[in-house]
Amino acid sequence: MLLLGLPLLIILVIIASWYLAEKAIQPVYKSYQEMQQFSSDVAHELRTPLSAIKATIDSVILNNLTLQDSQETLKIIHRQNERLINLVKDLLILTRLDSVLENNYQISKTKINLLDLINDLVEELSCLALENNVNLRQEIKTNNDIFIFGNEEQIYRLLTNLTINAIENNQKNGQVIIFLETDKQEVIIKVIDTGIGINNTEQKLIFNRFYRINKARNRDKGGSGLGLSIVRSIVLNHHGKIAVESRENEGSTFIIYLPKIIEKS
Numbered sequence: 564m565l566l567l568g569l570p571l572l573i574i575l576v577i578i579a580s581w582y583l584a585e586k587a588i589q590p591v592y593k594s595y596q597e598m599q600q601f602s603s604d605v606a607h608e609l610r611t612p613l614s615a616i617k618a619t620i621d622s623v624i625l626n627n628l629t630l631q632d633s634q635e636t637l638k639i640i641h642r643q644n645e646r647l648i649n650l651v652k653d654l655l656i657l658t659r660l661d662s663v664l665e666n667n668y669q670i671s672k673t674k675i676n677l678l679d680l681i682n683d684l685v686e687e688l689s690c691l692a693l694e695n696n697v698n699l700r701q702e703i704k705t706n707n708d709i710f711i712f713g714n715e716e717q718i719y720r721l722l723t724n725l726t727i728n729a730i731e732n733n734q735k736n737g738q739v740i741i742f743l744e745t746d747k748q749e750v751i752i753k754v755i756d757t758g759i760g761i762n763n764t765e766q767k768l769i770f771n772r773f774y775r776i777n778k779a780r781n782r783d784k785g786g787s788g789l790g791l792s793i794v795r796s797i798v799l800n801h802h803g804k805i806a807v808e809s810r811e812n813e814g815s816t817f818i819i820y821l822p823k824i825i826e827k828s
């Protein structure tokens with residue numbers, strides 16, 4: 564019994580330990596892979612504007628251009644520089660949001676009046692809508708003020724990202740509506756557009772970092788593909804939910820559910 568049982572037991576213990584070790588290492592390996600992918604995406608995104616700036620400066624030096632002749636060149640450098648600044652800003656926001664989520668930190672939150680916030684947003688983005696031949700308006704389905712508990716800067720950022728997407732991915736003479744309603748527990752905000760729409764497969768991918776559907780077109784606009792991942796992190800930091808409904812060539816609706824402050828009467 565001993566002669567047969569002991570080696571069998573040792574083999575079983577080896578198999579079990581190997582299986583458990585494999586299981587334990589899997590999440591570490593996965594997060595290592597994600598980190599590697601993220602670093603390589605960041606490096607790639609930084610390389611493009613940096614190379615463009617270098618090539619532009621090289622051409623000025625090579626052609627011995629004076630400052631007077633270099634106005635166009637300076638504009639290109641300025642544009643690429645803006646892109647770099649925005650990318651670094653977005654990366655900083657994302658890492659801060661991540662560290663809040665992972666370490667359970669508390670972000671500073673106050674009582675926010677959503678009607679005021681949406682009014683400000685529509686006012687600020689009306690110029691961009693006009694430039695894109697898009698009609699931007701709000702539709703509020705309540706007579707009372709609606710309050711949530713949150714970080715005002717982040718909620719403003721969330722709605723700005725969604726509304727800019729809705730304006731920039733629209734068609735000529737399209738519509739963008741910021742819709743607000745409540746039920747007993749939640750505030751429901753919808754950003755509705757009549758734009759180009761997103762197919763089912765892409766709907767699952769657009770919240771990934773650096774994901775752009777039409778890479779060339781969206782990069783031209785200066786987009787880095789971080790906007791919707793910032794939106795998702797902000798929603799999670801506010802214990803909310805986000806959903807998207809869309810049909811190609813008909814339009815998209817991004818729906819945000821956030822816990823509402825229930826006023827005691």
Ligand SMILES: Nc1ncnc2c1ncn2[C@@H]1O[C@H](COP(=O)(O)OP(=O)(O)OP(=O)(O)O)[C@@H](O)[C@H]1O
Pocket residue numbers: 724728729732756758759760761769774775776777781785786787788789790791792815
């Ligand atoms: N309302 C929309 N209608 C159609 N496509 C959209 C809409 N919103 C987002 N998308 C698609 O999803 C992609 C990801 O959006 P996201 O906001 O993350 O990045 P971006 O707008 O390209 O760049 P950024 O927001 O970082 O400047 C966009 O490139 C665009 O192709």
Ligand SMILES: [Mg+2]
Pocket residue numbers: 724727728786790791
């Ligand atoms: Mg965007």
